[in-house]
Amino acid sequence: MDRFETFMAGYRDLGHGARADSLADLAPECRCPECPTYNDCTEGAGERLYCLVGRSFGCVTEDLGCVCPGCAVHRELDLQYKDHCLKGPEAARRYERSLP
Numbered sequence: 001m002d003r004f005e006t007f008m009a010g011y012r013d014l015g016h017g018a019r020a021d022s023l024a025d026l027a028p029e030c031r032c033p034e035c036p037t038y039n040d041c042t043e044g045a046g047e048r049l050y051c052l053v054g055r056s057f058g059c060v061t062e063d064l065g066c067v068c069p070g071c072a073v074h075r076e077l078d079l080q081y082k083d084h085c086l087k088g089p090e091a092a093r094r095y096e097r098s099l100p
């Protein structure tokens, strides 16, 4: 297992409150607020951590670049993808890639 798979295995075993705490711990490291694709709508909705929680709820319609590869969460979890706000979270994209 790589670091992302190890993280997700532990995350799934957490209760609801502990999952929320885990995401709250990582949120300050998310660089989305510095990204040109991040906008007033995403800021107002408090969206972060698309790589883990899923794509934007309709706020992001245009890809203006992505700073995910420079993010500590991306590095610490060995993420393979970027543009998560538009294209979906890491787990779903790895799963889709594994399909025949």
Ligand code: SF4
Pocket (backbone or CB within 6 Å): 029, 030, 031, 032, 048, 049, 050, 051, 052, 067, 068, 069, 071, 072, 073, 074, 079, 084
């Ligand atoms: S990898 Fe991208 S979506 Fe995930 S925390 Fe970092 S900047 Fe945010």
Ligand code: SF4
Pocket (backbone or CB within 6 Å): 031, 032, 033, 035, 036, 037, 038, 050, 051, 065, 066, 067, 068, 082, 083, 084, 085, 086
């Ligand atoms: S997921 Fe990537 S493209 Fe989307 S806001 Fe975060 S850094 Fe920017």
